[in-house]
Amino acid sequence: MSTMKIQGGHRLYGDVTIGGAKNNIVALIPASILSDTPVKFEMVPDILDVHNLMLILQSMNVSSEFSDGKLTVNPTNIKESRLPSKAIKSLRASYYFMGALLGKFHRAVVSFPGGDNIGPRPIDQHIRAFEALGAQVTEKNGTVYIDATSNGLKGGSIFFDMVSVGATINAILAATKADGVTTIHNVAKEPEIVDIVSFLNDMGANISGAGTDVIRIEGVSRLAANHIHTVIPDRIEAGTYLSLAVAVGDGILIKNVIPDHLQAFTNKLSEMGVQLEINENSIYVPKSQKLHGVKITTAPFPGFATDWQQPITPVLLGADSESIIKDTIYPKRKMHVGQLSEMGAKIRVTDDNLIVIDPSDQLRGTTVSAGEIRAGASLVIAGLTAKGETIVTNTDNILRGYDNIVKKLTGLHAEVELIK
Numbered sequence: 001m002s003t004m005k006i007q008g009g010h011r012l013y014g015d016v017t018i019g020g021a022k023n024n025i026v027a028l029i030p031a032s033i034l035s036d037t038p039v040k041f042e043m044v045p046d047i048l049d050v051h052n053l054m055l056i057l058q059s060m061n062v063s064s065e066f067s068d069g070k071l072t073v074n075p076t077n078i079k080e081s082r083l084p085s086k087a088i089k090s091l092r093a094s095y096y097f098m099g100a101l102l103g104k105f106h107r108a109v110v111s112f113p114g115g116d117n118i119g120p121r122p123i124d125q126h127i128r129a130f131e132a133l134g135a136q137v138t139e140k141n142g143t144v145y146i147d148a149t150s151n152g153l154k155g156g157s158i159f160f161d162m163v164s165v166g167a168t169i170n171a172i173l174a175a176t177k178a179d180g181v182t183t184i185h186n187v188a189k190e191p192e193i194v195d196i197v198s199f200l201n202d203m204g205a206n207i208s209g210a211g212t213d214v215i216r217i218e219g220v221s222r223l224a225a226n227h228i229h230t231v232i233p234d235r236i237e238a239g240t241y242l243s244l245a246v247a248v249g250d251g252i253l254i255k256n257v258i259p260d261h262l263q264a265f266t267n268k269l270s271e272m273g274v275q276l277e278i279n280e281n282s283i284y285v286p287k288s289q290k291l292h293g294v295k296i297t298t299a300p301f302p303g304f305a306t307d308w309q310q311p312i313t314p315v316l317l318g319a320d321s322e323s324i325i326k327d328t329i330y331p332k333r334k335m336h337v338g339q340l341s342e343m344g345a346k347i348r349v350t351d352d353n354l355i356v357i358d359p360s361d362q363l364r365g366t367t368v369s370a371g372e373i374r375a376g377a378s379l380v381i382a383g384l385t386a387k388g389e390t391i392v393t394n395t396d397n398i399l400r401g402y403d404n405i406v407k408k409l410t411g412l413h414a415e416v417e418l419i420k
């Protein structure tokens with residue numbers, strides 16, 4: 001595990017370019033095994049999740065090459081094989097191989113995924129989707145066995161109990177090559193879902209309704225990549241740099257963003273009193289003046305993302321009144337709270353799982369641990385605002401999903417160092 005050393009208390013300035021979205025590429029890579037030809041992506045973030053997905057591909061005899069933000073995946077010699085459980089457990093999105101392998105071979109054997117420690121993360125809705133398509137699903141010793149080889153994979157109707165990004169994408173991956181028509185109700189509408197559908201349709205899939213509550217899929221037998229697919233900008237990384245810019249910036253331009261994907265976040269910043277300059281694909285954050293406390297309730301897209309609640313917390317510590325965060329998606333997602341308290345933040349969790357943030361004096365640097373990716377982002381921003389040195393341990397959790405973070409921070413004149 002690596003460690004990050006931060007010398008806090010300096011104002012930051014300049015510009016930063018947002019990379020491709022983690023939650024987009026981690027679905028696109030498993031989806032690429034459905035193709036009958038090599039697939040190319042650009043604007044691929046250099047994050048540990050991508051490298052671990054490449055290891056999983058390799059175990060299936062799928063070659064991949066990654067350099068300079070360009071990734072090629074060649075699934076033409078794919079073989080069914082045992083997937084490496086260490087890599088599978090290193091990230092959440094390895095569960096997309098369930099849907100992708102089911103679509104490709106009509107069966108899949110995949111261990112339970114890993115990912116962030118943010119409270120219970122069941123996969124019952126994914127399983128419900130596979131069963132609705134005719135698969136039999138069993139679980140033994142932490143491994144999920146999904147099999148539709150006896151009667152084939154057939155289109156069906158899927159009704160989700162709750163809106164789930166992962167279950168929606170897994171259902172799409174499985175149904176794309178199933179026999180007949182599938183309708184999926186109560187689906188997630190995140191931009192990453194709209195993009196994966198556009199990637200699959202571009203290869204010959206027949207999927208409509210992405211971005212609405214119901215997706216309809218007419219199965220096809222062959223997919224072939226015709227174009228290089230560009231990964232969409234990471235709206236969570238953008239929210240992280242927006243937070244940093246408000247917390248400690250003297251004028252920061254955030255480039256390569258889709259402002260529409262950020263509306264819930266930028267609206268909250270405006271409500272706090274931040275005067276953002278929102279352009280077509282960039283946002284300028286001037287030095288902030290007085291900030292007001294706000295109430296935040298996380299929700300599925302287009303609501304305020306759960307993945308933003310921790311990065312925005314150090315900004316709320318600098319407000320002139322109390323703020324309250326209610327995470328409806330992951331009510332127990334609070335790994336940053338104790339660590340921020342160690343730095344002197346006035347922050348607490350109530351019995352009913354609200355995070356209450358009071359105006360706090362200047363934080364002080366100390367050693368804290370990045371319990372998960374967004375808690376880690378929160379601590380990095382806090383460390384940049386704090387007096388003295390902050391050591392963030394367990395930074396592999398941050399490197400799972402933040403592209404070139406040290407380079408980007410030093411580009412903004414931060415004093416940050418990664419110790420491997």
Ligand SMILES: CC(=O)N[C@H]1[C@@H](OP(=O)(O)OP(=O)(O)OC[C@H]2O[C@@H](n3ccc(=O)[nH]c3=O)[C@H](O)[C@@H]2O)O[C@H](CO)[C@@H](O)[C@@H]1O
Nearest residue numbers: 023092093120121122123124125126163164165166167329
């Ligand atoms: C790789 C990826 O894209 N990760 C994102 C994805 O995770 P992920 O896809 O795992 O999250 P979901 O959208 O599935 O989870 C939403 C809610 O549904 C619940 N649920 C989900 C599936 C299921 O079968 N049963 C069930 O009860 C979850 O516990 C959670 O409370 O969406 C989350 C919510 O926006 C984000 O925080 C993650 O960054």
Ligand SMILES: C=C(OP(=O)(O)O)C(=O)O
Nearest residue numbers: 092093115116307373374
């Ligand atoms: C929860 C997250 O990631 P994952 O689903 O990959 O664990 C996240 O990106 O904030």
